[in-house]
Amino acid sequence: MSTARGARARARTEVTAAIKDEARRQLAKEGAAKLSLRAVARELGMVSSALYRYFPSRDDLLTALIIDAYDSLGQTAEAAHEKVADAGPIRRWAVVCEAVRGWALAHPHEYALIYGSPVPGYAAPDSTVPAASRVALLLIEIVRDAHRGVGVALPRLPAELKPEARRLGQDLAPDLPPEVVMAFAAAWAQLFGLIGFEVFGQFNRVVEDREAFFRHAVAQLGHGVGLVFPQDTGTGGGGSRSGS
Amino acid sequence: MSTARGARARARTEVTAAIKDEARRQLAKEGAAKLSLRAVARELGMVSSALYRYFPSRDDLLTALIIDAYDSLGQTAEAAHEKVADAGPIRRWAVVCEAVRGWALAHPHEYALIYGSPVPGYAAPDSTVPAASRVALLLIEIVRDAHRGVGVALPRLPAELKPEARRLGQDLAPDLPPEVVMAFAAAWAQLFGLIGFEVFGQFNRVVEDREAFFRHAVAQLGHGVGLVFPQDTGTGGGGSRSGS
């Protein structure tokens, strides 16, 4: 990305961007399953064979769109986080979750591309993993901060899950106790359950004030991973809820 | 559906079933977006216009598949529940959630049809609502049982959510306190977050022992809606996992 690069290179990135823009437009109209190189080319006034100089196949174009979507989401979440970097973990958790929701609602088709049904006949390559991990890594960083020093009581892990938690913790956050790692993995999936239900219309005629609902649900999710208030006044009994 | 119905009626239901079976096969291979009446007819050795005697349009066929999927899932969940109808709410909650997961893993394409990305250009009509509600109604019935008599302490609802909870509770479970209703709505979405992540491959290379993970996560979900143990009697060892 040097500032002084040739006109060729600049033209290439411009065309690449135009292709992806048009592909995203088609994604919105017809869905990922019907994404067709030919249609993209036609809309751009190019010929389909010319597209292959930019993307070797339809699947590669799809992969690029997927990585872009993950990165766009990740960047949105990270930017939102930076604005409250000095706040406590609870607030940062809420802000990041709400940023993820906001992005999903603003980009429902790209959300469907990365968190919706798999595209028939397409398998995402490993090259999507780093971008796909950004939100999870950001969230677990917040959880790590929350657990630094203070040991929050979470429900004990069943023995069968201990090895799983250790394995997962090694990659993710070696300093976190296994029950926090597992609770985080669950919260991660559950966060996207909440968002997916909203984006995909499952809350239609069920939950109306979705913003308030999400705020509340996400706070509870945070409790589940040990994000409790140092002095928890207002919101009632937070973290460990299991005493009969 | 009288037992003594004419050959006409029998033939009609048989052809209808054959059409839906073939359509489901196409669903698995190409996805809902590419479901085509002509391809279904071709595969059945019929002519496309003949299909219109059974389904007035492609969207109506899709609607029938969606309702069938919801009903299949609902029936699976209800059947699993009946087998443990005498157990405590915690065990019943776990059994139903695991039945839902089992169905989803056994029918990933139908799961994608009802809980995945929306089909472009298709809007589900109201006639899908009853079938779509079965699992939620079953789950909230368990929560109601758990809360009968005993008042479990859940985090207080923020004031902004009170009206929402009351409105939702009126349809769903008028005897439940609003914070339980809201917690349940969240748990409902989160359950499908867990299942969706597994079915759609988001847990690949992340969570390996998914059965144990799900069991644990679902127990935590239950805690979130107030399913805590007095003493869990249930038949199997499904129960007490909430220490501290």
Place this chain on the structure above:
DNA sequence: GTCTATAACGAGATAGAC
């Protein structure tokens, strides 16, 4: 009445020759 088949429409995708 109930069904299937033929034919056609307008729109769009696709493959291959040039």
Place this chain on the structure above:
DNA sequence: GTCTATCTCGTTATAGAC
């Protein structure tokens, strides 16, 4: 890079078989 011939699709009108 262009053009054309041949596919697909959803849907309808119509005619005839049972």
